[in-house]
Amino acid sequence: NAGVTQTPKFQVLKTGQSMTLQCAQDMNHNSMYWYRQDPGMGLRLIYYSASEGTTDKGEVPNGYNVSRLNKREFSLRLESAAPSQTSVYFCASSEPPGPTNEKLFFGSGTQLSVL
């Protein structure tokens, strides 16, 4: 019962380095999301993908790119990491809109430090 799986769990980068955060869900959800959480704050949406083949910017997209590789996988890429991107990154997926309950399923997070 994996749910949403993120890798890696921890990463330290130097300024200017690049990296890709991987995310996969096994719940057959259409929609997937990347959020970041800065210390003492709530989560903010970076990018989302409403369905396979589509991606859209969220509240804080600058410095990031995403790829919806297939229905299961949604990756987040930092092309040239900056200290301001030090944060905890969460991937999430959601059930289709329904008449009653809605729920966003989160991965366990990636703690990224950019020195």
Next chain:
Amino acid sequence: AQKITQTQPGMFVQEKEAVTLDCTYDTSDQSYGLFWYKQPSSGEMIFLIYQGSYDEQNATEGRYSLNFQKARKSANLVISASQLGDSAMYFCAMREGRDNTGKLIFGQGTTLQVKP
């Protein structure tokens, strides 16, 4: 303007007592959803409860209930019979519009500490 406001940075409650965590929201949409998530010290985000804007009854999930006052734009979380394991950060969040499931706006959170 803040879309989600949580005015209590930190709260204490005695074990077995009830506690209310405040949340007010701001939206001009008629259709929206309100969520509460728990984040323990381990860091994962745990879904607690959901309230749709058209739901007339307050949502309940076990010891959690959402006190939804639409006219006042408030969506307070009530935890009954607090347990030590309830110590965590709690986030209120809102989904605006009907088709934006998963695009949530989060508040800054309230840290709850349960005292034995």
